Amino acid sequence: AQSVTQLDSxxxxxxxxxxxxRCNYSSSVSVYLFWYVQYxxxxxxxxxxxxxxxxxxxxxxxxxxxxxxxxTSFHLRKPSVHISDTAEYFCxxxxxxxxxxKLVFGAGTIxxxxx
Amino acid sequence: xxxxxxxxxHEVTEMGQEVTLRCKPISGHDYLFxxxxxxxxxxxxxxxxxxxxxxxxxxxxxxxxxxKMPNAxxxxxxxxxxxxxxxxxxxxxxxxTDNYGYTFGSGTRLTVV
Numbered sequence: 681a682q683s684v685t686q687l688d689s690x691x692x693x694x695x696x697x698x699x700x701x702r703c704n705y706s707s708s709v710s711v712y713l714f715w716y717v718q719y720x721x722x723x724x725x726x727x728x729x730x731x732x733x734x735x736x737x738x739x740x741x742x743x744x745x746x747x748x749x750x751x752t753s754f755h756l757r758k759p760s761v762h763i764s765d766t767a768e769y770f771c772x773x774x775x776x777x778x779x780x781x782k783l784v785f786g787a788g789t790i791x792x793x794x795x
Numbered sequence: 796x797x798x799x800x801x802x803x804x805h806e807v808t809e810m811g812q813e814v815t816l817r818c819k820p821i822s823g824h825d826y827l828f829x830x831x832x833x834x835x836x837x838x839x840x841x842x843x844x845x846x847x848x849x850x851x852x853x854x855x856x857x858x859x860x861x862x863k864m865p866n867a868x869x870x871x872x873x874x875x876x877x878x879x880x881x882x883x884x885x886x887x888x889x890x891x892t893d894n895y896g897y898t899f900g901s902g903t904r905l906t907v908v
Contacts, residue, residue, distance in 0.1 A: 712894050712895070712896075714896050716899075722901055722902075723799075723886055723888075723899035723900050723901045723902050724886070724888075724899040725899070726896050726897075726898070729895070729896050731895065770838070774893075774894040774895075774896075777851070778851075779850045779851040780845070780850060780851075780893045781892075781893040781894035782828075782840060782843065782851070782893060783840075783896075783897065785837065785838040787837050788837065788838075
């Protein structure tokens with residue numbers, strides 16, 4: 681069965697430091713991959729997505745992610761974080777099921793940016 | 796576009812009462828999804844619709860939950876009777892396709908006391 685693993689439940693980091701949020705998925709077929717961000721008391725917002733093409737994907741707010749098929753990973757990175765990046769981040773994969781495609785979400789990683 | 800609109804934002808109800816959550820998807824989006832988010836279970840897909848037709852309701856926890864989409868611009872999720880364990884944030888999302896990412900609403904925080 682398709683699954684998405686986010687390796688860290690919480691990541692504390694100081695402001696202006698780089699950050700990497702890790703995501704691995706289990707699949708042997710092509711997939712579509714996504715990162716979402718959830719700010720407190722808000723819905724999920726799409727940060728970026730990989731559908732095909734270049735394995736380095738750039739998203740909003742200065743985030744980027746790299747698709748690595750051999751390692752089945754899709755880690756999210758930002759070279760310099762801000763206090764406003766404090767949020768929960770979800771990795772998701774779109775996978776073909778019996779009735780069509782649907783997103784499977786990871787458990788989430790809480791990014792805490794400290795001043 | 797105003798995005799996916801959910802109402803109410805917060806709902807507090809007593810155990811045993813009927814609860815109805817509402818969602819207006821983005822115009823032109825053919826897919827609509829209902830999710831539930833809790834600390835213990837994370838994000839769970841409850842049901843999704845394509846062109847107003849329920850496609851997969853395998854995530855609906857039990858018969859107390861039902862969802863409808865009478866037209867392309869409106870969907871409801873009903874819980875009857877509600878129980879304290881139904882307390883969660885319920886999200887609605889819509890999409891043009893089923894694999895290119897979804898747009899989420901702001902959610903309804905349900906508290907059953």
